Amino acid sequence: MRHVIAFSETLGLSWVSPFARLISGEDPRRQFRAILLEVGLPLAAIAVFLLFWSVAASSIRTSLGTLPGPAQTIEQAGAMWQEYRAEKAKEKLFYQAQIQRNAARLERNPSARTTAWTYNGKPTYLDQIKTSLVTVFAGFLVATLIAVPVGLVCGLSPTVMGALNPLIQVFKPVSPLAWLPIVTMVVSAVYLGEAAWMPKSFVISAFTVALCSLWPSLVNTALGVASIDKDFINVARVLRLPTSTRITRIYLPAALPLVFAGLRLSLGVGWMVLIAAEMLAQNPGLGKFVWDEFQNGSSVSLARIVVAVLTIGVIGFALDRVMVILQRLASFGRPVQA
Amino acid sequence: MSFLNMKGVCKGFGQGSTRVEVLRDINLEIQEGEFVAIVGYSGSGKSTLIQLLSGLSLPDQGTIELDGKRIEGPGPDRGVVFQNYSLLPWLTVLGNIELAVERVFPKYTASQRREHAMRYISMVNLAHASDRRPAELSGGMRQRVSVARALAMQPRILLLDEPLGALDALTRGKLQDEIESIMMAERRTAVLITNDVDEALRLADRVIPLHPGPGAVLGPHFPVPMARPRDRAELNDQPEYRRLSGEINQYLSDLRRGAQGGVAALDPALANLAPVHFKRRRGVANVQTVS
Ligand SMILES: Nc1ncnc2c1ncn2[C@@H]1O[C@H](COP(=O)(O)OP(=O)(O)O)[C@@H](O)[C@H]1O
Numbered sequence: 001m002r003h004v005i006a007f008s009e010t011l012g013l014s015w016v017s018p019f020a021r022l023i024s025g026e027d028p029r030r031q032f033r034a035i036l037l038e039v040g041l042p043l044a045a046i047a048v049f050l051l052f053w054s055v056a057a058s059s060i061r062t063s064l065g066t067l068p069g070p071a072q073t074i075e076q077a078g079a080m081w082q083e084y085r086a087e088k089a090k091e092k093l094f095y096q097a098q099i100q101r102n103a104a105r106l107e108r109n110p111s112a113r114t115t116a117w118t119y120n121g122k123p124t125y126l127d128q129i130k131t132s133l134v135t136v137f138a139g140f141l142v143a144t145l146i147a148v149p150v151g152l153v154c155g156l157s158p159t160v161m162g163a164l165n166p167l168i169q170v171f172k173p174v175s176p177l178a179w180l181p182i183v184t185m186v187v188s189a190v191y192l193g194e195a196a197w198m199p200k201s202f203v204i205s206a207f208t209v210a211l212c213s214l215w216p217s218l219v220n221t222a223l224g225v226a227s228i229d230k231d232f233i234n235v236a237r238v239l240r241l242p243t244s245t246r247i248t249r250i251y252l253p254a255a256l257p258l259v260f261a262g263l264r265l266s267l268g269v270g271w272m273v274l275i276a277a278e279m280l281a282q283n284p285g286l287g288k289f290v291w292d293e294f295q296n297g298s299s300v301s302l303a304r305i306v307v308a309v310l311t312i313g314v315i316g317f318a319l320d321r322v323m324v325i326l327q328r329l330a331s332f333g334r335p336v337q338a
Numbered sequence: 339m340s341f342l343n344m345k346g347v348c349k350g351f352g353q354g355s356t357r358v359e360v361l362r363d364i365n366l367e368i369q370e371g372e373f374v375a376i377v378g379y380s381g382s383g384k385s386t387l388i389q390l391l392s393g394l395s396l397p398d399q400g401t402i403e404l405d406g407k408r409i410e411g412p413g414p415d416r417g418v419v420f421q422n423y424s425l426l427p428w429l430t431v432l433g434n435i436e437l438a439v440e441r442v443f444p445k446y447t448a449s450q451r452r453e454h455a456m457r458y459i460s461m462v463n464l465a466h467a468s469d470r471r472p473a474e475l476s477g478g479m480r481q482r483v484s485v486a487r488a489l490a491m492q493p494r495i496l497l498l499d500e501p502l503g504a505l506d507a508l509t510r511g512k513l514q515d516e517i518e519s520i521m522m523a524e525r526r527t528a529v530l531i532t533n534d535v536d537e538a539l540r541l542a543d544r545v546i547p548l549h550p551g552p553g554a555v556l557g558p559h560f561p562v563p564m565a566r567p568r569d570r571a572e573l574n575d576q577p578e579y580r581r582l583s584g585e586i587n588q589y590l591s592d593l594r595r596g597a598q599g600g601v602a603a604l605d606p607a608l609a610n611l612a613p614v615h616f617k618r619r620r621g622v623a624n625v626q627t628v629s
């Protein structure tokens with residue numbers, strides 16, 4: 001039980017711990033109070049929000065009908081789940097038919113050449129979520145591979161920092177919408193032999209994500225390295241550690257909590273930017289889903305977009321939790337802002 | 339020719355009109371195997387002195403020689419126990435010590451290195467905590483790790499900067515016992531910085547007060563002849579100990595009175611109150627703690 005409590009606190013899920021403590025028989029009155037505060041209050045807020053939403057939504061009329069309330073949204077989420085199941089069933093049938101077809105052909109003529117087609121149905125909502133996640137991670141990876149080494153050099157050398165600082169400050173606040181046309185043109189010019197597994201729209205979205213999300217990591221890494229505790233440097237000096245050892249065993253671990261704080265911000269920025277980038281670059285992820293529904297303009301489009309909005313929010317929250325865990329692991333017992 | 343030799347060492351900080359002389363004309367000779375304690379008020383330049391001995395900073399004037407060789411930078415031949423432990427929080431106790439061992443004994447295999455580190459961890463009674471990180475240790479345990487790290491480097495001289503200053507009185511006494519028995523076994527040259535005359539008299543062969551500055555100089559030397567091991571309880575009954583304790587405390591309180599004269603002119607109320615409260619709180623009659 002102690003592990004459950006510690007683990008949930010690592011996750012930043014502080015509401016789990018009063019339940020765990022209650023089960024293990026700690027002072028029930030205090031735990032009930034904690035549950036009321038940690039669980040009851042947020043649930044009440046959510047209830048108020050849902051109420052407000054359904055009232056407000058029913059009174060707003062758009063050209064696509066009334067704004068969907070919670071009920072329509074849940075209904076649409078159910079419908080989208082059914083669509084997904086139907087699409088999967090179709091896919092299964094396709095492969096079964098193909099296997100039978102090939103088996104029959106081989107029976108007739110054992111030396112016949114059989115072909116295995118891959119199913120080419122339209123991407124399901126889950127496929128789109130997967131595409132978005134892959135794209136954001138690709139962009140985030142590129143951003144990390146650039147930001148951490150550059151941040152490290154900036155942090156180690158005030159000269160480099162002084163030289164790069166104006167550039168960083170100018171590029172940091174640029175919106176993804178401004179980068180996108182440039183990235184699009186550059187990728188179109190440079191990335192000629194388009195591979196099937198890496199379409200242009202994916203590369204454009206990922207690079208836009210990278211360009212927008214690398215700044216927090218870069219700045220935080222530089223700060224983490226530059227603000228290293230003087231005591232740690234004294235240890236390195238007394239031991240006369242060579243530069244490479246100094247970086248890997250002293251500077252990087254010392255900066256790690258701030259590096260991860262930066263990476264966490266970067267992933268958050270990247271996920272926000274991604275939706276905009278996918279809309280414009282037509283990368284088949286959640287952004288394109290929202291855009292297509294908007295263009296579609298059917299009576300259920302708005303409800304489907306609301307489902308997407310909630311999906312984006314929940315995934316963003318989940319990504320943030322993952323980064324919090326990493327940040328805590330990198331902080332070696334020192335406290336972390338959740 | 340003595341083992342450690344400081345001649346006319348001066349050190350200050352800042353430039354031009356904002357310059358502060360912290361140490362002025364420090365002269366000190368230490369024999370091999372000798373344990374010297376330097377006592378002084380907080381802010382009098384004790385850490386600055388250790389920084390100079392460790393080579394982490396260089397004197398503005400004068401020379402410091404270790405075994406006839408001039409000190410021109412830090413190195414693992416001088417093991418430093420820093421005032422604030424300075425353990426690396428991302429390494430375990432064992433990891434912290436192995437990092438030092440790795441540098442000092444680069445030819446060791448992994449298992450030799452581990453064995454060497456564990457020997458010193460056991461020496462400070464921390465074998466049970468060897469795979470914990472510093473954040474999971476108490477202040478006393480952290481300081482033990484710091485001592486073990488310095489000892490594991492098998493330095494030619496051990497520099498201890500107020501190693502027990504941040505600890506409570508009980509832990510302090512216990513660690514003093516440990517340090518004394520370790521030093522008797524290891525027989526290393528050592529310089530201990532402390533603000534506790536009692537501690538200095540328990541551990542050192544010679545006690546030297548630092549006459550505070552600006553421009554601090556070393557005061558008279560007090561050789562400590564009591565036989566070792568020096569038991570805390572018995573020590574109080576030895577006339578030799580009582581005499582030394584009295585003399586050094588007298589010297590320091592004369593310094594304090596001198597310093598307070600200056601303060602009193604500015605703020606008499608503060609000057610009257612401070613020492614009384616201070617002694618009561620410590621609750622130890624014949625031990626004067628300078629801080
Ligand atoms: N790097 C530094 N720059 C400027 N002043 C310093 C520096 N280090 C120490 N000092 C000053 O030197 C004096 C002595 O400091 P220190 O040696 O740390 O004293 P102690 O260890 O005896 O408490 C203090 O007044 C402190 O402000």
Ligand SMILES: [Mg+2]
Nearest residue numbers: 384385421500
């Ligand atoms: Mg000090």
